[in-house]
Ligand SMILES: NC(=O)C1=CN([C@@H]2O[C@H](COP(=O)(O)OP(=O)(O)OC[C@H]3O[C@@H](n4cnc5c(N)ncnc54)[C@H](OP(=O)(O)O)[C@@H]3O)[C@@H](O)[C@H]2O)C=CC1
């Protein structure tokens with residue numbers, strides 16, 4: 001990784017997280033470039049990370065080993081078209097865009113080694129998790145470069161089938177939002193039960209953090225950890241019974257199904 005040259009197309013939230021992770025892992029700022037249309041974005045990312053920035057995407061990818069596409073899915077086609085004439089066959093393209101397939105990117109870019117990934121926003125704190133899929137053109141060295149890029153901001157997990165990225169998007173890509181929703185709902189319920197809002201929020205967030213740490217550190221699964229909190233005929237049992245009577249598991253399955261479906265639908269709508 002120390003010699004890899006990386007160009008980011010798009011310098012928003014996710015790109016800035018990845019750049020921060022790479023810098024923290026010791027990648028020289030001179031090996032990283034980024035492009036974005038907004039002068040403010042360019043000034044911010046350059047000031048924060050000391051990297052060279054460009055308004056022109058084609059200029060940004062000059063000399064790069066890895067080109068990271070970190071723009072919104074709706075921008076991917078247009079962005080691919082801006083870099084296609086300058087892209088060299090050996091340059092690895094890494095896309096983090098939701099719902100844009102490798103086949104679409106190959107149509108827009110020409111035949112090119114591609115790694116398609118789905119990271120998530122805890123990458124900002126280097127606590128992210130990503131799913132990665134590589135096309136057949138990707139070499140072993142390029143797989144390693146992609147893995148090092150994503151593991152600079154968390155855990156990187158390889159998938160054998162591209163379609164599984166729809167499920168990764170549903171579970172972990174969008175996942176932080178589900179936990180935030182639960183935090184919002186538990187805080188509001190705590191307030192309804194008589195707690196001051198700041199106390200309800202602290203109790204909720206620290207409980208989420210503690211539970212996540214336990215789930216990571218424990219050698220038993222989440223179901224067993226839950227059983228250990230749930231005393232027979234106690235308070236937790238009353239709450240869990242209420243969740244389950246409301247169809248909690250089925251609702252979670254339905255929600256994640258909707259996210260995965262939307263990912264596949266975006267591939268269909270935006271991939272042309
Ligand atoms: N947010 C999330 O939770 C996750 C997002 N993703 C994926 O990551 C990608 C980026 O998302 P995110 O970082 O949140 O988005 P942001 O909106 O924060 O960043 C998008 C960036 O793209 C730049 N951009 C827009 N048009 C162009 C162009 N023509 N050429 C070059 N750059 C351009 C924008 O520039 P400017 O700032 O100047 O407008 C901005 O810097 C998306 O595809 C999303 O699906 C993946 C996993 C999780």
Ligand SMILES: O=C(O)[C@@H]1CCC=N1
Pocket residue numbers: 098169173174
């Ligand atoms: O909501 C979205 O479409 C993006 C992809 C995963 C998280 N945010």
